[in-house]
Amino acid sequence: MSPQSPLEGVLVPLLTPFGDDLRPDPVRFIALARHLMGQGLGLAPFGTTSEGNSLSVDEKIALLDALVEAGLDPARMMPGTGACALSDTVRLSAHAVRLGCGGVLMLPPFYYKTVCDEGLFRAFATAIEGIGDPRLRVYLYHFPRQSQIPLSLALIRRLVAAFPGIVVGAKDSSGEFANMEAMATGIPGFKVFAGTERLILPMMRAGGAGCISANANINGAAMLELWHRWREPEAEALQAELESFRSVMEGMPLIAALKAILARRLGDDGWRRVRPPLVELSTEVDAVVHRRLTEILE
Amino acid sequence: MSPQSPLEGVLVPLLTPFGDDLRPDPVRFIALARHLMGQGLGLAPFGTTSEGNSLSVDEKIALLDALVEAGLDPARMMPGTGACALSDTVRLSAHAVRLGCGGVLMLPPFYYKTVCDEGLFRAFATAIEGIGDPRLRVYLYHFPRQSQIPLSLALIRRLVAAFPGIVVGAKDSSGEFANMEAMATGIPGFKVFAGTERLILPMMRAGGAGCISANANINGAAMLELWHRWREPEAEALQAELESFRSVMEGMPLIAALKAILARRLGDDGWRRVRPPLVELSTEVDAVVHRRLTEILE
Numbered sequence: 307m308s309p310q311s312p313l314e315g316v317l318v319p320l321l322t323p324f325g326d327d328l329r330p331d332p333v334r335f336i337a338l339a340r341h342l343m344g345q346g347l348g349l350a351p352f353g354t355t356s357e358g359n360s361l362s363v364d365e366k367i368a369l370l371d372a373l374v375e376a377g378l379d380p381a382r383m384m385p386g387t388g389a390c391a392l393s394d395t396v397r398l399s400a401h402a403v404r405l406g407c408g409g410v411l412m413l414p415p416f417y418y419k420t421v422c423d424e425g426l427f428r429a430f431a432t433a434i435e436g437i438g439d440p441r442l443r444v445y446l447y448h449f450p451r452q453s454q455i456p457l458s459l460a461l462i463r464r465l466v467a468a469f470p471g472i473v474v475g476a477k478d479s480s481g482e483f484a485n486m487e488a489m490a491t492g493i494p495g496f497k498v499f500a501g502t503e504r505l506i507l508p509m510m511r512a513g514g515a516g517c518i519s520a521n522a523n524i525n526g527a528a529m530l531e532l533w534h535r536w537r538e539p540e541a542e543a544l545q546a547e548l549e550s551f552r553s554v555m556e557g558m559p560l561i562a563a564l565k566a567i568l569a570r571r572l573g574d575d576g577w578r579r580v581r582p583p584l585v586e587l588s589t590e591v592d593a594v595v596h597r598r599l600t601e602i603l604e
Numbered sequence: 605m606s607p608q609s610p611l612e613g614v615l616v617p618l619l620t621p622f623g624d625d626l627r628p629d630p631v632r633f634i635a636l637a638r639h640l641m642g643q644g645l646g647l648a649p650f651g652t653t654s655e656g657n658s659l660s661v662d663e664k665i666a667l668l669d670a671l672v673e674a675g676l677d678p679a680r681m682m683p684g685t686g687a688c689a690l691s692d693t694v695r696l697s698a699h700a701v702r703l704g705c706g707g708v709l710m711l712p713p714f715y716y717k718t719v720c721d722e723g724l725f726r727a728f729a730t731a732i733e734g735i736g737d738p739r740l741r742v743y744l745y746h747f748p749r750q751s752q753i754p755l756s757l758a759l760i761r762r763l764v765a766a767f768p769g770i771v772v773g774a775k776d777s778s779g780e781f782a783n784m785e786a787m788a789t790g791i792p793g794f795k796v797f798a799g800t801e802r803l804i805l806p807m808m809r810a811g812g813a814g815c816i817s818a819n820a821n822i823n824g825a826a827m828l829e830l831w832h833r834w835r836e837p838e839a840e841a842l843q844a845e846l847e848s849f850r851s852v853m854e855g856m857p858l859i860a861a862l863k864a865i866l867a868r869r870l871g872d873d874g875w876r877r878v879r880p881p882l883v884e885l886s887t888e889v890d891a892v893v894h895r896r897l898t899e900i901l902e
Contacts, residue, residue: 328690359715360688364691393662418657452715455881582690582724
């Protein structure tokens with residue numbers, strides 16, 4: 307990995323552990339982050355998988371501080387900072403930049419559902435100007451199914467043109483490869499991360515930067531191997547292997563299922579906790595996940 | 605209005621003014637609030653119309669403090685406090701209760717889109733327990749089109765049963781009268797506010813508490829007149845009159861249009877400002893709104 311691009315590769319939208327009072331637990335959080343970074347993965351805390359929008363800005367700042375104080379490299383971190391309130395987006399993003407984070411992953415404001423591109427442009431532009439730091443690197447977070455706010459290619463081009471060197475990339479969780487390809491090949495220097503490991507190989511062939519996927523919390527090392535070896539003859543087989551793990555998660559409530567797998571792996575049921583409105587896996591569903599996982603590992 | 609029920613009647617989801625730096629402007633905010641309360645209206649600040657989710661918790665606390673410090677009666681206020689992060693909901697709600705607010709209007713967490721009733725129950729229950737104040741009065745905010753998170757009747761009944769005297773009512777912005785009627789007639793003592801003035805009369809006939817409507821920022825006095833006189837022969841005519849104003853807003857971006865009308869009325873273009881992702885009215889659309897309004901006033 308070149309020092310010029312510490313954020314390329316596979317980034318993990320880090321699961322967030324909670325204590326029995328449902329407060330974020332920095333001790334478990336640091337331990338998971340250290341383990342994953344030790345495998346060569348970057349971190350994208352406070353994403354959708356991280357229950358990032360279920361945390362207050364103060365909680366996110368405290369967790370990010372904890373990671374950096376634990377000696378983990380902020381240049382390899384891209385925290386999610388986009389909130390409904392611009393003031394929240396600005397405060398968290400500015401803090402991340404001050405800590406030395408390599409970038410921030412920015413959702414658009416997502417409460418109002420029928421907004422025009424001009425309004426979205428102003429939302430990002432006002433946030434960037436409010437942060438007011440030349441070290442800022444913004445990755446736009448396109449996740450229409452969850453946020454209900456698609457980011458059009460025209461909007462993205464306009465933002466890149468208005469903020470060159472600041473708006474530098476995107477995470478695309480639409481699942482639509484044509485859209486990822488259009489960004490990666492059509493916008494010079496733009497760094498595109500596929501939101502699913504299903505598309506690592508096509509993404510890299512299209513000049514993408516890598517992948518940010520929920521499953522990287524559990525299966526990140528295998529994704530990173532493909533990312534390193536995508537030009538080799540084995541790449542197709544490595545891509546196919548990633549499908550086994552994906553099939554375990556099919557039809558499952560993703561965040562609760564990932565936490566359940568981690569809880570079993572670490573022998574720590576505390577990892578099962580989620581913040582409402584999510585609920586942890588039922589005993590029955592947990593057994594299904596465990597059986598599927600055991601089958602693919604045999 | 606009986607002193608036992610200071611929150612019945614017509615409540616205004618107060619528009620939020622911004623300075624040219626897009627920070628909330630407490631001076632304009634207090635002036636509008638004072639004017640509307642002087643007409644006998646209650647206040648529901650930080651609702652959808654208020655761009656409430658475009659404000660940070662700190663900004664909402666500062667604005668609420670400003671209203672109370674200005675001598676306005678908090679017992680007649682029902683601020684919107686429901687956020688994606690439970691910690692935000694708890695902090696703002698607890699502050700509102702300490703200030704003496706008559707109730708809080710609570711959206712469910714709205715980032716995760718496919719959540720079960722059990723998860724939503726836990727979200728409200730955890731918030732209520734976290735606030736931990738017997739003076740708390742929660743009004744559930746049902747606005748499926750905007751939040752994408754419908755609150756089922758079964759969920760509402762369960763919350764009322766679990767928190768009697770705390771979960772006391774709802775605002776229903778679904779537009780579906782059958783749902784409002786089912787709550788008002790089927791849950792003893794439950795206070796239901798229609799989210800549109802179109803339904804004040806049927807709502808009151810079904811035993812409802814009143815109305816919380818965006819247009820009350822401009823046309824609240826006429827709504828309140830109907831609320832006071834709903835048993836009189838003139839009620840049908842008063843209800844029909846409210847339609848004139850509603851027709852002005854048809855097809856308009858509601859928040860920007862209301863701010864534009866207020867700006868003209870007060871001769872203060874500063875009122876036109878909205879926070880991104882919203883945009884203010886274009887000159888052309890502003891002219892249409894003004895023409896329509898002039899026509900109905902002639």
